[in-house]
Amino acid sequence: MTGELRQITKTVLERGFLMSLGIVDEQDPWVADVIYIFDEDLNLYWMSTTERRHSRAIDGGYDRVAAAIAVTQGSDQPDEGLQISGVAKRVDDPSVELLKQWMKKKGKDYTPDMGAVLEEHVWYQLIPDHIELIYQEKFGYNRQKVL
Secondary structure (H helix, E strand, O other): OOHHHHHHHHHHHHHOOEEEEEEEOOOOEEEEEEEOEEOOOOOEEEEEOOOOHHHHHHHOOOOEEEEEEEOOOOOOOOOEEEEEEEEEEEEOOOOHHHHHHHHHHOOOOOOHHHOOOOOOOEEEEEEEEEEEEEEHHHHOOOOEEOO
């Protein structure tokens, strides 16, 4: 991956808010929107309760997932977003930094009494093995393979 593609990908991740997370479990395909954050290695993180269908699927071994992040808000804006696939897993020992970053994204303050997760939630991580960048302003309609 070139440094330029990596930087544009980070910019898109920073500008985005919701990630549409796709799973396939024993029933059928399913999509859930989650508020995400990311790290320097382009891993994505979100919080969810373990009762949610996507959480149950991941915890149950259906860990191959896909995700889409769309930043474009209207027809007057250039297309901008990401298509991602990879492996998802529960984060067993989350850092408090994850919650700080997540709260900042939501425009809320973190307080130490929150700990590392919100009540009854757990952290999940998507480790991408394929990322395609949609960035019409620079690349037109040609998707760029980031990973």
